[in-house]
Amino acid sequence: MLIDIHAHFYHDRTPRADWRERNTSRLSAGDKIGVTHHVASILGTWGLTSPIYFPSPRDVTYGNDALLALQRQHPDRVRGYVTVNPNYTTHARAEIERCLGAGMVGIKLAASRRATDPLLDPLCELARARGVPVLQHVWQHRRRDWPGQEASDGAELAALAARHPDVRFILAHIGGGGDWQHSLAALRTVANVYVDLSGSGVDGGMLEACLESVGVERLLWGTDLTMETGWAKLRYLAHLLSPAQLELVKWKNAARIFPPGAFPAD
Amino acid sequence: MRIDVNAFLGAYPYRRVPGTAPERLMQALERVQIDEAWVSHLPSLFWRQPMEGNAWLYDTVARERRLRPVPAVHPGLAGWAPTLGEAVDHGAPAVRCDPAHYGLDPAGPEVRVLAAACSAAKLPLMMAVRLEDARQRHPNDRAAELPAAAVRALIRSDDAVRLLITHADRAFIEEVHFGSTPDEAARIWWDISWIWGPPEDHLAMLVETVGVERFVFGTGQPLRIPENAVAKLDLLDLGAQRRAAIESENARAGLLQ
Numbered sequence: 001m002l003i004d005i006h007a008h009f010y011h012d013r014t015p016r017a018d019w020r021e022r023n024t025s026r027l028s029a030g031d032k033i034g035v036t037h038h039v040a041s042i043l044g045t046w047g048l049t050s051p052i053y054f055p056s057p058r059d060v061t062y063g064n065d066a067l068l069a070l071q072r073q074h075p076d077r078v079r080g081y082v083t084v085n086p087n088y089t090t091h092a093r094a095e096i097e098r099c100l101g102a103g104m105v106g107i108k109l110a111a112s113r114r115a116t117d118p119l120l121d122p123l124c125e126l127a128r129a130r131g132v133p134v135l136q137h138v139w140q141h142r143r144r145d146w147p148g149q150e151a152s153d154g155a156e157l158a159a160l161a162a163r164h165p166d167v168r169f170i171l172a173h174i175g176g177g178g179d180w181q182h183s184l185a186a187l188r189t190v191a192n193v194y195v196d197l198s199g200s201g202v203d204g205g206m207l208e209a210c211l212e213s214v215g216v217e218r219l220l221w222g223t224d225l226t227m228e229t230g231w232a233k234l235r236y237l238a239h240l241l242s243p244a245q246l247e248l249v250k251w252k253n254a255a256r257i258f259p260p261g262a263f264p265a266d
Numbered sequence: 267m268r269i270d271v272n273a274f275l276g277a278y279p280y281r282r283v284p285g286t287a288p289e290r291l292m293q294a295l296e297r298v299q300i301d302e303a304w305v306s307h308l309p310s311l312f313w314r315q316p317m318e319g320n321a322w323l324y325d326t327v328a329r330e331r332r333l334r335p336v337p338a339v340h341p342g343l344a345g346w347a348p349t350l351g352e353a354v355d356h357g358a359p360a361v362r363c364d365p366a367h368y369g370l371d372p373a374g375p376e377v378r379v380l381a382a383a384c385s386a387a388k389l390p391l392m393m394a395v396r397l398e399d400a401r402q403r404h405p406n407d408r409a410a411e412l413p414a415a416a417v418r419a420l421i422r423s424d425d426a427v428r429l430l431i432t433h434a435d436r437a438f439i440e441e442v443h444f445g446s447t448p449d450e451a452a453r454i455w456w457d458i459s460w461i462w463g464p465p466e467d468h469l470a471m472l473v474e475t476v477g478v479e480r481f482v483f484g485t486g487q488p489l490r491i492p493e494n495a496v497a498k499l500d501l502l503d504l505g506a507q508r509r510a511a512i513e514s515e516n517a518r519a520g521l522l523q
Contacts, residue, residue: 022465029464029501140402177401181281200462201399204283204488228463228501232494239297 001251003263004030004230006135006173006198006222007040009078011066013059014046027074029227033234036251037263041081041108041135042067053111053137053149057091060084064099071103079262081108081135086119096126105262106170110137111149115156124164133168133257135196136160140178154183158190168192168257173224175199175233180206184213191218194257197249198222202229207236216245220254267514270300270492271359271392271521272432272457272484274308275326276319280404285488288326288333295332298492300485301514304359306336306392308489311364316340317349324356336362336392341380342370350387359522360390360430365416366409372416378423385427390521392430393417395438395460397489414441421450430521432457432484436468443476451476455520457484458512463498470502478508482517 010019042063044055067080082099084092113119127134139151161169174180176199187193223230255263277286310319316338327333339349339361353361365372384391395412443451462468485492
């Protein structure tokens with residue numbers, strides 16, 4: 001098995017006219033790579049009628065519905081994170097209940113509210129109660145505020161994880177730009193945060209640093225917007241790890257933190 | 267046959283990078299099945315006198331038949347011109363200039379003179395758009411990225427100069443390619459190291475819109491893991507001939523004249 005724990009899809013109400021092609025390309029490339037499961041999220045309307053990282057409740061619901069439809073269309077290979085905007089607590093909690101009830105397997109927190117903010121607590125409490133992981137969008141060492149998002153960095157996610165020791169968090173795209181060494185230093189002793197290897201960055205030394213900082217049992221394989229970089233990391237890891245360790249990164253670690261039954265062979 | 271036109275030797279000043287020694291690069295070439303690598307001396311890119319790294323580079327590649335040197339030229343320093351003759355004598359497939367790191371205007375008079383001299387010496391001029399993602403650079407690593415406007419200016423500055431541009435993304439390539447005449451665009455080669463694959467499919471699109479003949483295989487190793495360039499080709503639906511064009515034939519036919 002090979003589980004991509006950081007995938008995205010698009011739908012008809014996004015700014016992209018090529019949304020079908022991008023979805024098809026992801027599935028097709030996944031077949032070549034050997035991806036058995038794409039665990040995906042849709043961030044509202046990707047900016048069409050509300051900002052990508054500050055999606056309106058209506059757009060959040062539309063995006064989640066589109067993902068549920070994809071999950072029904074590809075029950076063998078698509079799994080969903082329910083995306084929420086924590087600024088709308090009532091809607092966010094209801095959306096989590098609705099989408100987990102419909103078969104989604106995790107919660108996606110993007111960048112609508114900093115990870116240190118108390119507004120995230122009721123959502124994390126739901127994650128604990130339902131036994132699902134939280135994928136937190138992270139800017140690897142945010143030195144300033146960036147337009148369009150209220151991004152968190154690894155240290156802030158570590159603070160959230162400390163407040164919720166029974167919730168499993170995923171630090172998004174360690175290769176997604178920014179200072180990944182800052183994130184790894186922050187996570188070294190935070191046992192309930194897992195590192196998602198996705199992102200366009202394929203820096204020499206990054207994978208060795210991930211292994212050294214958090215260990216192979218806290219690494220999760222993913223792609224985000226660049227599937228070739230994910231495949232490249234997998235190929236490189238095959239030279240660093242034993243076959244048994246590689247299986248942990250490919251799927252066993254993921255199978256351990258997602259709810260039982262999320263994947264067929266766990 | 268696979269030629270990596272974009273490889274480095276030597277330490278990087280801003281973070282620990284494994285695999286910078288010659289023997290480690292050779293292991294990486296073996297691992298990723300790269301037959302030949304064009305290598306630059308990474309530390310001297312940051313030196314005031316980058317040409318001082320060329321002697322080490324020549325000496326090192328002379329011991330490895332799979333390596334070819336890409337010496338540095340700083341056209342703002344007196345006495346740079348003989349460097350081109352040395353490069354030819356050492357079988358260099360190209361010379362490199364990183365004007366922003368040298369504190370030069372990337373399309374200023376010094377670099378234009380270098381472009382003309384490379385043209386006369388029939389040596390391609392290699393320039394990197396960037397070495398690392400701008401979002402992750404060390405706080406003291408402040409050299410500007412190579413602007414697309416500079417590449418357009420340089421290709422227009424001499425009617426025979428050939429440019430090898432590394433680490434460019436889709437937007438950069440499109441801006442330069444479609445902002446140039448067909449003749450100008452035909453004298454620019456792009457390495458694939460920074461171009462995205464699926465699901466965005468930038469490389470697939472560029473191969474169709476810009477033309478497969480414009481692209482060469484490059485990795486940016488060891489700053490980037492070389493598996494990435496191979497993986498993106500493996501994800502492209504290219505026939506054997508077009509893949510070979512990117513992996514080696516475009517470099518051989520267009521740059522090794």
